[in-house]
Every structure is written in structure tokens, then in C-alpha cells.
Amino acid sequence: MQAHEIAEKIRNAGVVGSGGAGFPTYVKFSSKADIFLVNGAECEPMLKVDQQLMAKYPELLIRGIELGMTATGATEGVICLKEKYKEAIAALTPLLNDHIRIHILKDVYPAGDEVITIWMATGRRVPPGAIPISIGVVVNNPLTLINVARAVDEGMPVITRTLTISGAVHKPLTVTVPIGTSMAQVLAMAGGPTIANPAYLNGGPMMGKLFDDINAPVTKTTGGLLVFPADHILIKRRTISLEHVIKVAKATCDQCSLCTDLCPRHFIGHELPPHLIVRSVIYDDTNKPSTLLSALTCSECAICEAYACPVDISPMRLNVAIKEKLRAESARYEGELYPADPMAEHRLIPSTQLVGRIAVRPYVLDAPLIEDGWEPDSVTLPLSQHIGTPAKPIVSVGDRVRSGQLIATVSPDDLGVPLHASINGHVTAVTAHAISIST
Ligand code: SF4
Ligand code: SF4
Structure with a gap:
């Protein structure tokens, strides 16, 4: 299969990055990489x-990697996971070949x-x-590649x-549900x-977003409800x-620079110096414009806020x-x-320490x-549900639709992916933002 055919099938199937950002996957598959x-x-x-999907669908994951390597011309496929994902490693190992290997990561954040x-x-x-x-x-993340294999x-x-x-639920679990199901x-x-008195995070405890509309829908990028x-x-x-x-920073920041020492972007060689950004803000100091501009490279990993700062500044x-x-x-x-910090490897946060510091140890449960x-x-x-142009509805209220049917499209000239019905039923609402379907 040609690279453009793979990319087209992925786009038509509405595959986006499942890891959070929702970047259309066909764009990545249209690049050249090694x-x-x-x-x-x-x-x-x-x-x-x-970790559970890799253990359950190893063949689909390997197939997704093979398609990705074909499309991008990459000669090396690397599956990065942690040693503690033993079932995934056992399932994937027999399927490896000369071109696809596993890399075991330390159990650290991020x-x-x-x-x-x-x-x-x-x-x-x-x-x-x-x-x-x-x-x-x-x-790409594993679910994205499983979706790629199924799409192609x-x-x-x-x-x-x-x-x-x-988290604070009776029966923690991991489920596969139709997109659009309510939280x-x-x-x-x-x-x-x-x-x-529950409060809800969409995503993980470090980078998840607070939300209060518990009727909000599960989307292609929803990884967790905590x-x-x-x-x-x-x-x-x-x-x-x-x-x-800002008030707390003005009152308590002593410029200890722990936030910068532990900032992962900083220690691999990016300028990003959180303690200097804090100083710039609290003293209104814009002497070095690149300091503030470097905030654009912050990954929002939350280490400076949740782990590094001893006085709870963010x-x-x-x-x-x-x-x-700046984006506006x-x-x-x-x-x-810049050169990476020679101590960089030792500045990553062991997961066991992290869960204690952010007070979630009682909530780290099997799911x-x-x-x-x-x-x-x-x-x-x-x-x-993706980065780019929103999909445009091609159905109307009252239409009957089948699960998997195309219901909204994006022009081939625009960045974006189409949308498909996730259940059988009839369309009950079409708004500027969403399509609702009931059985
Ligand atoms: S870790 Fe906290 S106190 Fe130290 S420089 Fe950073 S913000 Fe200031
Ligand atoms: S949130 Fe941003 S500034 Fe803070 S540690 Fe992570 S990357 Fe660095």
C-alpha cells in the first residue's frame, strides 16, 4: 500500500491522536521520519x-506500527513502555522483529x-x-495505532x-464506550x-482538566475520568x-530555583526557567524578553507546581x-x-514519590x-474533537443513522477529520458544536 493511501484511509476513519491533543494522525503519517x-x-x-490495550491487542499495535513505518519511511520502530507493564511486554515480545523493538522506560514522571x-x-x-x-x-500512542490498524x-x-x-469511585475500571457517551x-x-462532594478531572491527576458538567460527552481524546x-x-x-x-509568589518566592532544576524541558537543554519567569512576573521585569517568551515551550507537566516548589507556588x-x-x-x-544538564536523568520524578507528593496514593488502584x-x-x-477545522454536519434532525456512518465532514483542503455516528439511532439535534443521536 502506498503512503498516501494509508494516510487517506486514516483520515477518512477520523483517526486522531488519542493521547490528549487530538492532532489528526494522517498528517503525521504523511511525514518522512527515520x-x-x-x-x-x-x-x-x-x-x-x-498498558491494558497493548496487552489485549498486540497484533493490532504491531500492525499500526508497520503501517506507520511504511507511510513515513521509518526504518526503526520503538515501543516505549515501563517494566511494570508485564502483560503488555509478554504479549508484544513474540511479535517483535529486526525493525521493531521494545524500549523499557524507567518508572518516572514525565x-x-x-x-x-x-x-x-x-x-x-x-x-x-x-x-x-x-x-x-x-x-503516536498505542490506542491511536490500534485505531490506525482497524481503519486501514x-x-x-x-x-x-x-x-x-x-479515584473516589466504588469500582474503578477501564471501559470502552461509544464516543459521545456522557461522563x-x-x-x-x-x-x-x-x-x-465529588470533583472531576478529565485526564490524569497531573495534567487532567477540571470540569463540572458531568453530562459532558466522552470524546476521542478522553483518557480518564478521575x-x-x-x-x-x-x-x-x-x-x-x-x-x-501571583500574590503567593510575591509573598513567598525566595528564588530557590528548584522549579527550574526539576523542569524537564529545562534539564534537557531548553531555556525555559520557571523561577526566572516567576521573578519577571512578580517584579514586572522584562529585561530579557526570551525569558517570558520561553513560557510558550512549557508542556504544562505540573512538576513545578505539584512537586518542585516547596512553598506551593505555581x-x-x-x-x-x-x-x-503571547498566542493572542x-x-x-x-x-x-543548550547542552542537557549532566544530572538530567536523575532529575526525573520516580512515580512512587510523585503519588505521595500529590496525595493520590490511596487512589492508585487497579482499573x-x-x-x-x-x-x-x-x-x-x-x-x-481534533486540532483543526471542526467537522461540518451532513445529517439533519430526524435522519436515521447507523453506527459507523459518516455524519460530518471536513474539506480535504482543511486540517481536520470527519465524524461518524457511534450508535444506531436517529438524529435528535444538530448544533454549531455537536450532533446528538438517540436510539
Ligand atoms: S520553586 Fe517555588 S520558591 Fe523556588 S524559585 Fe520556584 S517558585 Fe520560587
Ligand atoms: S509545567 Fe512547564 S515550567 Fe513547570 S516543570 Fe513542567 S514544563 Fe517546566
Whole structure:
């Protein structure tokens, strides 16, 4: 099969990066690379999606890698995962060949940050502000590649999502559900909250986003629904105002620079110095413009906020606010790549220490994978579950649709992917943002 045929099938099936950003996968498959890397680190504590999917669908994962290597011209496939994912390693090992190998990552955070994964597995470093393809590497996560294999070999569109429901719930589990299923329904599958004052994170405890609409739909990029008490430190940090963050920084930052010492982007050679950004903000110091501009290269891994700072300041929150302003001004960061810190490898955070520091140890639980074909009565499918142009509906209220049927498209000239019905039923609403279907 030709590279463009593979990319076209992936696009038609609506495959996007399942790891969080939702970047259309056909674009990556249209690039040229020499290393095709699978990021199976899943370093967010509590999430159990990729490690179980790799164990359950090793053939599909290998097939997805082979297709990726064909499309990109890569001569080396590298599956990065942790030693503790023993079932996945056992399932994948017999399928390896001269061109595809496993790389065992240390059980550290943020091993799943693709820039850090590439550095750990290949020694290559992505320059600040650049993307992996600039150093000849294409990165995808396991679920994305499983979707690729299904799309190319079976013509199967992306209509389900696997996510972990964990934390303060009665029965932590990992489920595969039709896209558009409400978070409330998946929460009910896990027995509901065990606490009276639940708060919810979409994603992992370090990088997950706080949300309060429990009827929001599961999308192609939803990796986890985590439940915590509303007064948990992870929730409180996400709810305090930026003004409060700045006030605390002004009152307590002693410029110890621990946030910079432990910043993964900084220690692999990027400029990004969180302690200097904090100093610039609290003293209104813009002497060195590149300091503030380097906030654009912050990965929002939350190490500076949740682990490094001894006085509970959040340099990351400042970075997020600075990024928003700089992006509105179309600013770009163009700094150089400095030598990596000789101690870099030792500055990664052991997962066991991280879960203690962020107070989630009681919530790091098994969450077994259940895929029993459960179907909701209704789904709501957002038109924008990917980076790029939102999909445009081609169905109307009252239309009957089948699971897998194309319901919204994106012009071939635009970045984006089409959308498919995830259940059989009839269309009950078409808005500027979503299509709803009921059985
Ligand atoms: S770790 Fe905290 S106190 Fe130290 S420089 Fe960074 S923000 Fe300031
Ligand atoms: S969140 Fe903090 S530690 Fe992580 S990349 Fe950004 S500045 Fe560095």
C-alpha cells in the first residue's frame, strides 16, 4: 500500500491522536521520519488505558506500527513502555522483529511527555518550540495505532474510546464506550462516587482538566475520568485564581530555583526557567524578553507546581497565562537548544514519590479493562474533537443513522477529520458544536 493511501484511509476513519491533543494522525503519517516511536509510557498515575490495550491487542499495535513505518519511511520502530507493564511486554515480545523493538522506560514522571520519551528512548532532543518530526521522529500512542490498524485493514472508523474511571469511585475500571457517551454514564459504570462532594478531572491527576458538567460527552481524546473530594489539593490548585497565585509568589518566592532544576524541558537543554519567569512576573521585569517568551515551550507537566516548589507556588499557572497572551499576539519562541544538564536523568520524578507528593496514593488502584459492547441510549458527538477545522454536519434532525456512518465532514483542503455516528439511532439535534443521536 502506498503512503498516501494509508494516510487517506486514516483520515477518512477520523483517526486522531488519542493521547490528549487530538492532532489528526494522517498528517503525521504523511511525514518522512527515520524512527517511528510508540509512546506507551502512560506516566500519569491512575490511568490504565494504554498498558491494558497493548496487552489485549498486540497484533493490532504491531500492525499500526508497520503501517506507520511504511507511510513515513521509518526504518526503526520503538515501543516505549515501563517494566511494570508485564502483560503488555509478554504479549508484544513474540511479535517483535529486526525493525521493531521494545524500549523499557524507567518508572518516572514525565516519561509520557513525548519530548522526554524521545530523549529517554533515542537520546535525541527536540529543540524548544519544535516538533518531533524536526529530528526525524514520529510519535503516536498505542490506542491511536490500534485505531490506525482497524481503519486501514477493516475500514473501521473511530467510534469508541477507552478510558479509565478511578479515584473516589466504588469500582474503578477501564471501559470502552461509544464516543459521545456522557461522563455521568461512565461514572455510573464505576458505581458512582464514594464521597458526597465529588470533583472531576478529565485526564490524569497531573495534567487532567477540571470540569463540572458531568453530562459532558466522552470524546476521542478522553483518557480518564478521575473523582476526588472537592477539597483535595489537586482540585484546590486548579480552582485558585491567577491573582492568588501571583500574590503567593510575591509573598513567598525566595528564588530557590528548584522549579527550574526539576523542569524537564529545562534539564534537557531548553531555556525555559520557571523561577526566572516567576521573578519577571512578580517584579514586572522584562529585561530579557526570551525569558517570558520561553513560557510558550512549557508542556504544562505540573512538576513545578505539584512537586518542585516547596512553598506551593505555581509557575505553571503563570506560564499558562503568559502563553495565552503571547498566542493572542502570534508571538513565537525561537531559542536554541543548550547542552542537557549532566544530572538530567536523575532529575526525573520516580512515580512512587510523585503519588505521595500529590496525595493520590490511596487512589492508585487497579482499573480492569471491560469491553462488553455496552451501548448508551443517546450520544452527543462534538464536531471538534481534533486540532483543526471542526467537522461540518451532513445529517439533519430526524435522519436515521447507523453506527459507523459518516455524519460530518471536513474539506480535504482543511486540517481536520470527519465524524461518524457511534450508535444506531436517529438524529435528535444538530448544533454549531455537536450532533446528538438517540436510539
Ligand atoms: S520553586 Fe517555588 S520558591 Fe523556588 S524559585 Fe520556584 S517558585 Fe520560587
Ligand atoms: S509545567 Fe513547570 S516543570 Fe513542567 S514544563 Fe512547564 S515550567 Fe517546566
